[in-house]
Amino acid sequence: MLSTFHGLEAAKRGMMTQQSALYVTGHNVANANTPGFTRQRVNFVATEPFPAPGLNRPQIPGQMGTGVKVGSIERVREYFLDIQYRGENNKLGYWEARADAIAKMEDIMNEPSDNGLAKTMAQFWQALQDLSVSPENEGARSVVRQRGLAVVETFHYLANSLSQIQTDIGTQIGVAVTQINSLAKQISEINQQIASIEPNGYLPNDLYDERDRLIDELSKLINVQVEKHPTGGNAPATAEGTYDIYFLNGNEKIYLVQGGNFQFISFPNGQDVDGDKDHIKEMPPATGVTELQVGNTSVSFTSNNQVTFPMGKLRGLIEAYGYVNGQDSNGKPIVTGIYPDMLQNLDKLAYTFGTLFNEVHKQGYGLNGSTGVSFFAGLNQVDGAAKTIGLSAAIDDLANIAASTKQNESGNGNNAINLANVGSMLLSAGTVSLIGTTNTIQISTLNLPLTSGTIQTNYQGWIGKLGVDGEQANRMKNNSDVLRQSVEERRQSVSSVSLDEEMMNMIKFQHAYNAAARQITVVDEMLDKIINGMGIVGR
Amino acid sequence: MRVTQSMLANNMLKHLSTSYANLGKYQEQLSTGKKINRPSDDPVVAMKGIAYRTNLTEVEQFKRNFSEAYNWVENSDAALDKATQALQRIRELVVQASNDTYEETQRQAISQEIKQLTEQLVTIANTKVGDKYIFNGTNTLQQPVQMVNGSITTSSNAEEVKIELAKGIYIGVNVDPTKVFHYDASQKGKGLFSDLQFLANDLDDPTKTGKDINEYLGYIDKHITNLLGVRAELGARMNRIELMEDRIDSQQVIAEKMLADNEDVDMEKVITDLKTQESVHRAALAVGARIIQPTLVDFLR
Numbered sequence: 001m002l003s004t005f006h007g008l009e010a011a012k013r014g015m016m017t018q019q020s021a022l023y024v025t026g027h028n029v030a031n032a033n034t035p036g037f038t039r040q041r042v043n044f045v046a047t048e049p050f051p052a053p054g055l056n057r058p059q060i061p062g063q064m065g066t067g068v069k070v071g072s073i074e075r076v077r078e079y080f081l082d083i084q085y086r087g088e089n090n091k092l093g094y095w096e097a098r099a100d101a102i103a104k105m106e107d108i109m110n111e112p113s114d115n116g117l118a119k120t121m122a123q124f125w126q127a128l129q130d131l132s133v134s135p136e137n138e139g140a141r142s143v144v145r146q147r148g149l150a151v152v153e154t155f156h157y158l159a160n161s162l163s164q165i166q167t168d169i170g171t172q173i174g175v176a177v178t179q180i181n182s183l184a185k186q187i188s189e190i191n192q193q194i195a196s197i198e199p200n201g202y203l204p205n206d207l208y209d210e211r212d213r214l215i216d217e218l219s220k221l222i223n224v225q226v227e228k229h230p231t232g233g234n235a236p237a238t239a240e241g242t243y244d245i246y247f248l249n250g251n252e253k254i255y256l257v258q259g260g261n262f263q264f265i266s267f268p269n270g271q272d273v274d275g276d277k278d279h280i281k282e283m284p285p286a287t288g289v290t291e292l293q294v295g296n297t298s299v300s301f302t303s304n305n306q307v308t309f310p311m312g313k314l315r316g317l318i319e320a321y322g323y324v325n326g327q328d329s330n331g332k333p334i335v336t337g338i339y340p341d342m343l344q345n346l347d348k349l350a351y352t353f354g355t356l357f358n359e360v361h362k363q364g365y366g367l368n369g370s371t372g373v374s375f376f377a378g379l380n381q382v383d384g385a386a387k388t389i390g391l392s393a394a395i396d397d398l399a400n401i402a403a404s405t406k407q408n409e410s411g412n413g414n415n416a417i418n419l420a421n422v423g424s425m426l427l428s429a430g431t432v433s434l435i436g437t438t439n440t441i442q443i444s445t446l447n448l449p450l451t452s453g454t455i456q457t458n459y460q461g462w463i464g465k466l467g468v469d470g471e472q473a474n475r476m477k478n479n480s481d482v483l484r485q486s487v488e489e490r491r492q493s494v495s496s497v498s499l500d501e502e503m504m505n506m507i508k509f510q511h512a513y514n515a516a517a518r519q520i521t522v523v524d525e526m527l528d529k530i531i532n533g534m535g536i537v538g539r
Numbered sequence: 540m541r542v543t544q545s546m547l548a549n550n551m552l553k554h555l556s557t558s559y560a561n562l563g564k565y566q567e568q569l570s571t572g573k574k575i576n577r578p579s580d581d582p583v584v585a586m587k588g589i590a591y592r593t594n595l596t597e598v599e600q601f602k603r604n605f606s607e608a609y610n611w612v613e614n615s616d617a618a619l620d621k622a623t624q625a626l627q628r629i630r631e632l633v634v635q636a637s638n639d640t641y642e643e644t645q646r647q648a649i650s651q652e653i654k655q656l657t658e659q660l661v662t663i664a665n666t667k668v669g670d671k672y673i674f675n676g677t678n679t680l681q682q683p684v685q686m687v688n689g690s691i692t693t694s695s696n697a698e699e700v701k702i703e704l705a706k707g708i709y710i711g712v713n714v715d716p717t718k719v720f721h722y723d724a725s726q727k728g729k730g731l732f733s734d735l736q737f738l739a740n741d742l743d744d745p746t747k748t749g750k751d752i753n754e755y756l757g758y759i760d761k762h763i764t765n766l767l768g769v770r771a772e773l774g775a776r777m778n779r780i781e782l783m784e785d786r787i788d789s790q791q792v793i794a795e796k797m798l799a800d801n802e803d804v805d806m807e808k809v810i811t812d813l814k815t816q817e818s819v820h821r822a823a824l825a826v827g828a829r830i831i832q833p834t835l836v837d838f839l840r
């Protein structure tokens with residue numbers, strides 16, 4: 001038997017349900033511009049019809065609906081797009097870090113321009129040519145000394161600036177690691193909250209959004225994989241559960257977050273960047289990265305001289321900063337990377353340039369008859385030569401500049417020509433003959449670190465390589481950015497709030513709400529008829 | 540596909556910033572006049588740029604060396620011209636003095652003049668350009684001829700002063716002083732200064748006859764021929780230097796052209812591109828203004 005107030009009850013449910021749908025619409029509109037927000041949808045479910053099947057059911061012609069209720073409030077989102085987005089974001093993070101590091105290096109090297117090392121050297125060769133035509137001129141000698149000083153200072157400037165940026169990149173790595181640790185911690189905390197909400201039958205949509213946003217952020221830094229774990233209890237079927245986040249290293253999966261637990265990542269032998277009480281070494285050791293520690297598991301950066309570390313900003317930064325790649329014959333670790341490589345190249349260049357120049361210079365004679373004098377000093381070893389190269393004290397006396405190939409020939413500028421040619425001397429040649437003298441230079445006995453091409457072509461080659469690397473990094477950055485954007489667009493297409501749509505819904509829900517209210521009026525009138533209008537025949 | 544306001548706004552922003560980046564690129568190209576500003580813009584252009592610049596600096600340097608070469612050659616020639624004139628005068632005087640009708644005082648006057656001319660020749664041999672003596676080979680800081688109380692000593696160095704005027708080409712720019720300003724008292728007719736001293740002595744010597752003096756005509760002529768020979772060689776060398784300068788000039792033009800072709804912007808192209816980009820940008824803005832339209836919200840009141 002139907003209840004008297006059945007109609008009122010059904011209409012009330014209608015009003016309440018439409019009202020909550022309106023509130024969800026309001027929530028969507030309010031969050032239209034919230035990053036990471038996913039539009040939410042109210043799933044309307046018709047309530048159980050009357051009568052329910054059973055032996056004692058009343059005999060009425062059919063089942064009658066009893067109204068509506070909010071089945072669930074769900075996010076409209078495609079998980080697959082998240083995976084795609086994170087994959088592209090991961091590559092973008094890597095190429096962005098790399099392109100950025102190379103761009104900074106290009107700024108410092110400043111080639112091709114009128115103030116780079118190539119130009120400074122060209123001016124030095126020019127000064128030597130000038131000296132060769134007027135070797136007795138103090139002015140020309142002084143210019144040679146000053147231009148030599150300019151070359152030395154350019155070497156110092158380049159090496160120091162590159163080291164400075166390298167240190168900055170180390171700090172950036174520290175910041176990235178801190179960020180990863182903080183993200184892992186936040187995700188684990190959200191997991192905890194979700195685990196306590198879901199079993200009660202709720203969908204914590206906004207927490208899901210926040211967690212997904214954090215994972216998006218994390219995916220830019222390192223390669224992560226997400227696994228879902230149901231929370232159990234009375235959780236709805238659409239509940240996302242807690243997430244386990246794994247750091248992917250090749251086929252190896254190392255957990256960062258497992259439910260409410262998480263692991264710190266750090267560098268063994270590294271430095272504690274924030275100096276706080278957690279004693280986590282976020283910054284890599286100054287000697288280059290060999291491995292990263294995730295909890296107690298260590299992840300090596302290279303394997304068989306190949307970088308195996310997964311993509312992401314962290315790898316980009318470490319590649320720029322420098323990593324240990326095997327050992328040389330003396331058992332000393334070989335550090336490679338964008339910055340260490342260029343610094344080593346500069347050292348090699350400074351050493352080769354200085355040593356070869358000295359060797360030629362020693363063959364000549366100064367105005368005062370001096371011979372065997374070095375022009376450059378501070379070239380004891382290749383390592384750090386770009387920072388230590390300087391003018392030898394003997395050159396303070398300009399007469400010691402050996403422009404002549406013969407003693408007491410003030411007008412002989414042949415050795416100045418030889419010196420001017422140092423930049424284009426073939427480093428692979430066994431012997432280099434000199435003008436104006438029968439003396440030769442035995443290249444092999446100098447043990448130069450550069451053994452092919454000339455000083456100029458070597459430098460040119462490095463700048464060319466830098467350019468090619470930069471071009472590739474920029475191109476890949478743009479490519480992955482475009483891909484990420486297109487995935488993002490598809491994601492937005494599914495999940496972002498459309499105000500028009502929300503307005504339509506609002507109108508829909510409002511009208512339904514009004515109609516449900518009107519239904520109450522109708523029922524009210526019916527009841528009024530029964531209660532006040534019936535049984536008063538003839539009154 | 541479901542399209543929302545935020546997607547449109549994001550897209551518009553993305554396109555506007557791409558458009559801005561392009562405008563920025565053209566602006567940079569126009570204001571620097573260079574196609575590239577960093578190696579990664581175009582690694583090949585950058586690498587070539589370094590090589591061409593080195594090349595150009597080298598050529599410019601050779602051009603600079605030419606002025607020094609001219610300095611040497613022209614000053615040497617001018618000095619040798621003066622020396623020839625002095626020798627011509629000496630020759631005239633010798634012709635006069637070889638005439639036996641000249642009496643002692645007249646010969647002494649001639650002798651005096653010859654001594655003066657000798658001094659002038661010494662001065663010429665000691666010609667200094669800037670801070671260097673040009674007639675002392677590579678030993679440019681030392682005076683080649685010393686004259687103390689009328690006695691002459693020379694210390695000439697016959698080394699060639701070489702200047703690099705093109706890659707690997709060294710041209711000697713000085714005159715071998717031993718061929719002209721020489722002193723050799725061992726024998727007459729060997730050295731210029733020794734001969735002049737012999738001549739002056741003979742003129743002062745009353746026992747010498749016109750025939751003795753006449754003998755010097757031959758020596759003087761030989762020295763004049765020597766001088767002329769040296770000057771002719773100098774002239775030929777100057778010719779060669781001029782030819783080389785022509786070549787270096789055209790090399791410089793080529794080097795500059797290569798550098799410009801490699802990295803300078805094509806103004807017409809970039810300005811056209813800029814103009815095109817500008818209209819694209821305007822269009823993007825206009826489209827944006829149309830897209831950010833009143834939504835349904837504005838109509839539902």
